[in-house]
Amino acid sequence: MRMMNGVGFIGVGNMASAIAKAVRASKPEQALYLYNRTPERIYELSQALNAFQVERERLDVDLLARCEYIFVGVKPYGMKSLFEEELAPYLSEDEPKVWISMAVGYPLKDLKTLTPASHRWIRIMPNTPVEFGEGYVSYCYDPAIEASKVGYVEALLQEAGRLQYYDESQFDAAGAVAGSGPAFIYQVIEALSDAAVSHGIPRQEALEMAAQTVVGAGQMVLASGENPGALKDRVTSPGGTTIAGVKALEANGLRHAMISAVDATYQRSVDLSDQA
Structure with missing residues (x-):
């Protein structure tokens, strides 16, 4: 050989x-x-x-x-x-x-x-x-x-x-979150930076701000081991600015949109498996 x-x-x-x-x-x-x-x-x-x-x-x-x-x-x-x-x-x-x-x-x-x-x-x-x-x-x-x-x-x-x-039975679900997830997060970063630009922050600074915010939040979840909901609660003061933004996200269906995106990605992967 x-x-x-x-x-x-x-x-x-x-x-x-x-x-x-x-x-x-x-x-x-x-x-x-x-x-x-x-x-x-x-x-x-x-x-x-x-x-x-x-x-x-x-x-x-x-x-x-x-x-x-x-x-x-x-x-x-x-x-x-x-x-x-x-x-x-x-x-x-x-x-x-x-x-x-x-x-x-x-x-x-x-x-x-x-x-x-x-x-x-x-x-x-x-x-x-x-x-x-x-x-x-x-x-x-x-x-x-x-x-x-x-x-x-x-x-x-x-x-x-x-x-x-x-296990391969979980592979489509894992791929839907981790494999396709960056594309979903890029859209979050883009939306955050667009919002910053609309309030007068230069584009490059807005992109860096949004991207670093996502990186930092992810590191907080991984390093602390805390539930993301608990970390959210720590920065949402009663009657404050952040809870107003969280309320707007809920009203506009952010959570449902993310779950639906993963569901659609998962189903497409299952369909491809059936066609293989």
């Missing part, structure tokens, strides 16, 4: 790029191999990470032959064609790999049909802040995989932020 010391990435979009940066931070000396169907999109990333950029015609010898652990950043609808049309001729029982899938709604039982039986699968649901070491990565895995292999993937992602194992 050939020695395979590299870590590969197939399909390097926004999320996979963020994961690649986290892997580089976790393993500065690790050989990384990046393949994307549109190679011009990852040229700068390959240079920044000191990674090997793999050409399509050399996918087998420059990535598959060198990597035991391979992250797959392809969209769910592209998974089957990727493996059946591009990778299948180069995969064998004798050289098992560990595949780490980021495909939303693509369950382990279906992922396992894409590769020979000796290969193993891990599902991850990261969010984009992993690029800065402040992300949240939910993961689950094939029960047949060796603990040492799971441990190695955990080590690759140690600089991504918080890693949390979930």
